[in-house]
Amino acid sequence: MNQHKFTNITRKKKEKHLKFEDRIKIENLEKAKRLLPKKKQMTRKEMAEIIGCGVSSLYRELSRGKVILKDSEWKDYVSYSAVVAQEDYDRQATNKGPEIKLQDDYKFVNHVEAKILKDKWSPDAIIMDLEKNGNPFETEISTRTLYYYIENEFFLNVTITDLPRRGELKKRKKRNVQPRQKVPFGKDITHRPEEVDSRMKFGHWEMDTVESGKKTGTACLLTLIERKYRLTLIFKLRAQTQKEVKRVLDSLEKELGTDDFSQTFKTITVDNGSEFLNSEALEKSIEESDDPRTNIYYCHPYASYERGSNEQMHTLIRRFIPKGSAISKYTKGRVYEIQNWINNYPRRILKSHTSMQLLIREYIPNIQQIFQECA
Incomplete structure (x- = not known):
């Protein structure tokens, strides 16, 4: 299998994963925004800069934690709840089959990390060895899936830079030479x-x-x-x-x-x-x-x-x-x-x-x- 196929993926800059403390900030900013006149209200871009995330991530988060509340006049208005957003995040996290499965199989994770960091094996060599000599772990994955896990940083101690080719394909510089067809000796x-x-x-x-x-x-x-x-x-x-x-x-x-x-x-x-x-x-x-x-x-x-x-x-x-x-x-x-x-x-x-x-x-x-x- 051509290892270049998996190790040379162009990686996008990852957006910040929001924590519960970030969601509390969003809730407080939303509450403060409602008390201000429209001209003085904070824009979504300004709010995203305060939280430290992308604007698109902020919009998704507001949708995740959307709740309907009532004001002093008993009228409905749309707001944001940090608790509701966190509960939705946790619920979706439990449905991430591959990631949770990998996190639960600590012996497999330790085996992969040791083979890569200590023995300098490639992910393909690790999977080949398990397939040939028997897999004692709960996790059974393909070479491609293992590269995917490493690429997306599912391992704590191993990243794409720890692999033999470090996720890079170095292109040879073109040389302007005139090939000689005859071997000069022998x-x-x-x-x-x-x-x-x-x-x-x-x-x-x-x-x-x-x-x-x-x-x-x-x-x-x-x-x-x-x-x-x-x-x-x-x-x-x-x-x-x-x-x-x-x-x-x-x-x-x-x-x-x-x-x-x-x-x-x-x-x-x-x-x-x-x-x-x-x-x-x-x-x-x-x-x-x-x-x-x-x-x-x-x-x-x-x-x-x-x-x-x-x-x-x-x-x-x-x-x-x-x-x-x-x-x-x-x-x-x-x-x-x-x-x-x-x-x-x-x-x-x-x-x-x-x-x-x-x-x-x-x-x-x-x-x-x-x-x-x-x-």
Whole structure:
């Protein structure tokens, strides 16, 4: 489900919810108004400014508390009663099914708030998890309804700004560039095996780097995501260089063994960054074999969508490491925690499963060694 659909609603400025004290003020102002000559009577706009509400809200409130009274001459006149208006307000509030239901189910409210604030889950992930693993709460709602509750501030501690995208859709600035159709080096993506595009077999990866903010150091992250199960691997690099990238791949091959490495990393798709410049060096096995340990394929320039899984995974990393951060400040242990969080995060594209659940279900030889290497 496209999360943008619910988190990017244009919010109108909310009008004030009147309290009983406000209704008492309205009643007193109405009484005072009746005692004054018509030319000196307060306008509805002036009264609304005193109460601190909109003029339309004031008119609705006067209608809510409308009563017929009798004057000293026993003639009927229209007035306003704060008690009558409050009773009508309370009666209508009890008929608000979704809001009252949510307020009564404190365990569900606490669960949602903890998942969003502490575990950094999206509302969709929360609902998927409850649907898949069983819902122990009285409240049963859809993803769309949960977004609606958050958007309209039915939760005490969670607002739209606490969600991963914070209720905003940042539009990319248009760049006037002339796309180059030819990859400047190595094999381009059009030469990849068809099974890579189908995502039917394990072992095809996308690789990229996440940079530190400007003037915050050279440290960066090397990220890999497996296309079928969206398994994520994250490594901390001292610098954004090919030497550092090769060091990680060499270490993985040494840990897994050349044969298992080749079965686990059949292909790797990268962009045209300088850290991936020499495909032959990255493909070359530490065993000095003539056969490459993997096959590197390059996306077309300015075509990040050709590594869509990689780009999406980076948005998950940014929940913990915001843009502009100094990656040198994040320990390897912390990076490993972020990796584990991503691999255990329910994904709609995985039919509510996590990457780790799917890997456990379809055993991949020596996969545990990869995670040990990351730690």
